[in-house]
Every structure is written in C-alpha cells, then in structure tokens.
Amino acid sequence: MNAVPAPVPLAHPVTTGTPTPTVPADRTVSAVDARGLTRSFGKVRAVDGIDLRIEPGEVVAVLGPNGAGKTTTIDLLLGLSAPDAGTVSIYGLTPRAAVARGLVGAVMQTGGLLTDVTVRDVVRLTASLFADVQPVDDVLDRAGIRAIADRRVAKCSGGEQQRLRFAMALLSDPGLLVLDEPTTGMDVTGRRDFWDAIRADAARGRTIVFATHYLEEADAFADRIVLVSHGRVVADGTAAEIKALASDRTIRATVRDVDQPALSAMPGVRSVTRQGESVLVVAADSDAVARHLLTRTDATDIEIVSHSLEDAFVALTGDAPGETADTPVRMPQP
Structure with a gap:
C-alpha cells in the first residue's frame, strides 16, 4: 500500500451548512506578510528578496516562467522550507x-495518494488525523467528487485526484488556501467547475493564493496577479x-498602398x-x-488590439536573468 502524504495539519470545529473559513478575529492582520524572503539551493538563488502582502479575502x-x-x-509560505x-x-x-x-490548507501539484482504497476512505483517513474537521x-x-466517492483512487483521472487533494485541504475550512498548479490534469469543464467552487469559497471570505501556468485562469479568476x-x-x-504595462498595441488594416518606411x-x-493586403503595426500610440492610416492611405477595416x-x-x-527583475513594477494596492 502506498504511503499517505503528510497533510497540512488543520483544526476547526465541526459545522453544518455553509461554514465560515477559519480566520483570526483581528481583521487588520494580513493573511500573508512576507518581507525580504531569500532561499538558495547551492549556487542557485531560487527566491531573491521577495516581498508579498496579501489581505484576507x-x-x-502567482505567475512566472519555469524556475522563477x-x-x-x-x-x-507553508513552512515546508525555511528562508535563508x-x-x-x-x-x-x-x-x-x-x-x-x-x-492554512494546501493543494500541491504532486504528492502520493492511497491508490487501492476509495476516494471517501482517503478523506476519512485524513480526517482521522485531526481533532476537528x-x-x-x-x-x-464542495470539491465536486461525491459522485465518485466509492471509486478507487487508482481509477480516478489526474484531475479527479487533484479534486481529492482539494477535498482533503478543505477538511478544516481554513482561512487561507494555497494552491500549486491546482488544475493540472483537469479537462476544460473540470477546470471551470473547480474555479467556480474556489470563487464561491472566496466570496465567503477565504483567502486564495495560487500558482499556475494557465494564464487565462489568472486573468479570469484572480483579483490580483x-x-x-x-x-x-x-x-x-x-x-x-x-x-x-505591456503598453504597445497591434493595429491591423486592409490597405493596398502604404509607405512602410513612413509608418x-x-x-x-x-x-x-x-501580410498580403493587410498591414500589421505594433506601436505605443x-x-x-490609425489616424495616419485613415488620412494618408486607402486603409479599411482598421482593427486595434x-x-x-x-x-x-x-x-x-x-529571457535573460536580470532584464526586468532589477526594477519591480508595483501598482498601488487599495
């Protein structure tokens, strides 16, 4: 039998209906307050002075290329590693x-699960490790997997196993939920349903921090990036x-006669x-x-993207280390 991963210990009184996430009474305290974090592995500095403040709700x-x-x-943030x-x-x-x-609850992108027992049994076993769940x-x-509760984990898809990890993280109804690539292995419908559930939780005051390679997820669901x-x-x-911050726009127009050097x-x-009868111009203004194309050329079907x-x-x-990292760009936070 495979070993159960050590879950994040959580504790919360048993409730029914729609519970309120576990958060401190002092609403002036930030959910996350990280200052000057650094962490190196040998000669590689994986984290190089990160400041991050996240308010409740x-x-x-968190976006970035591989190795960022x-x-x-x-x-x-989870205390799984100590900063230098x-x-x-x-x-x-x-x-x-x-x-x-x-x-705190967490859904990590990897981690062993018991594969020869049912989904419900895995959640029950995890619950037995805590005082109150x-x-x-x-x-x-809430994780959208009650319909497959009696299915063996080995028969679950990668997306269903991610939802199982989500259910395990929800057992204590934590105030802060940290997700690392949470929709890996899910199909389009599964990802949409997953984020609907996350949004519902956030509306009740839960703080959500997630890392993802799916930029459209960040665009659609994050209050802040x-x-x-x-x-x-x-x-x-x-x-x-x-x-x-990427201020340039693309102007596309159908035009037969255009002075490219002048543009x-x-x-x-x-x-x-x-491109054939079209011209594409990338410009800050x-x-x-568009004014030039309309007044100086025979351009039609002008589109600005x-x-x-x-x-x-x-x-x-x-592409190169240090190209933009030396000067962080921060927008004022409310």
Missing part, C-alpha cells in the same frame, strides 16, 4: 503556527494593470509587417497610427 495568482521561484515561495533570510507571517503567526491552528460528505460535495521572474517580484497588480519612422512604432496577459508576461519576465 483576496484571490491572488513560484513553488519555492509557496513552500516558504527575511520573514514570513500568516495571520500574524509563523507559518507552522498558522498551520497548527488550522488557518468538516463532515466528509460536505467536503466531497504577482508576476515573479528569477526569484523576484517584477510586477504586482490587477490583470488590467499588468496588461497595461516605421512614426514615434512609438515598434514594427511594421506586410495606436491612435496616431490591446496586448494580452501573455504579452505582458513575456515582456515583463524577459
């Missing part, structure tokens, strides 16, 4: 103390604010590309380019 996405330091940062320098508190407590008081059927419902590159925070704000010479124009979160992600993280 926020849904925050996202998972290491999450380990530091800096401090981190969860609701004013050390991570381990917050975990011991049942303030939510009813097993309640967390199965923290972009990490080379172990540092390079941008911190809403999805709209992050997108605005290229306009202030703020990054590139001009001809899209209005000026703002950059996406993916465009901002690429622009802000860069």
